[in-house]
Amino acid sequence: MTLRHHSPPPVQMCVAPGSLLGAGAAAVALVGLLALSYWWGFSSAAWWLRGAVAGVWLAAVLWAVRAWRRLPTGVLRWDGQGWLWQPRLRSGEPANEQNFVALTAIRVVFDMQFVLGLHGTVGAKRYFFWLQRSANPGGWDAARRAVYSSALVTPPQAVP
Known part of the structure; x- marks a missing residue:
């Protein structure tokens, strides 16, 4: 057979x-920003390290926005x-x-x-x-x- x-x-x-994908990426970026803000406020890390971490977060967000717009x-x-x-x-x-x-x-x-x-x-x-x-x-x-x-x-x- x-x-x-x-x-x-x-x-x-x-x-x-x-829009669901965009909203999900925005939510992840917001959670990252909240975690970064918390760490920034309570950390005794050097100013340059805080700036570097914030720069990495910003680069990741910009990359995600670019990738979403290029779909x-x-x-x-x-x-x-x-x-x-x-x-x-x-x-x-x-x-x-x-x-x-x-x-x-x-x-x-x-x-x-x-x-x-x-x-x-x-x-x-x-x-x-x-x-x-x-x-x-x-x-x-x-x-x-x-x-x-x-x-x-x-x-x-x-x-x-």
Whole structure:
């Protein structure tokens, strides 16, 4: 008896840096600032050490903000055969099929039921996609099925 794999139906999801991710990063930064303030007030460490620690905290916060703002924005589509990625278009540019590029690989990094973190690859370029249920609540279940079912689909092999 052979098992058949049925591909999930086509689905597309909006991809954007989520407010949940931004709020989580802001909360971590705030907790770090509170801990730094507490340490600063009760520490007898040298002034330069306090300044260095504050500088490291500030650099980490700035890096997190930059990373969050640089997350890809666009449309991720499963067409039944493979994953396609369309980066956000400049205003006024029409969306059409030619704007989509095929992803050569996609894998789940984490899954919290209402958010998905995915790594995608287009050639040598790597992307981190942040999908939230709130972006497309009606298509969330279909998108999750496509993400997990597509892992079973073998990508076409290049012929030498």
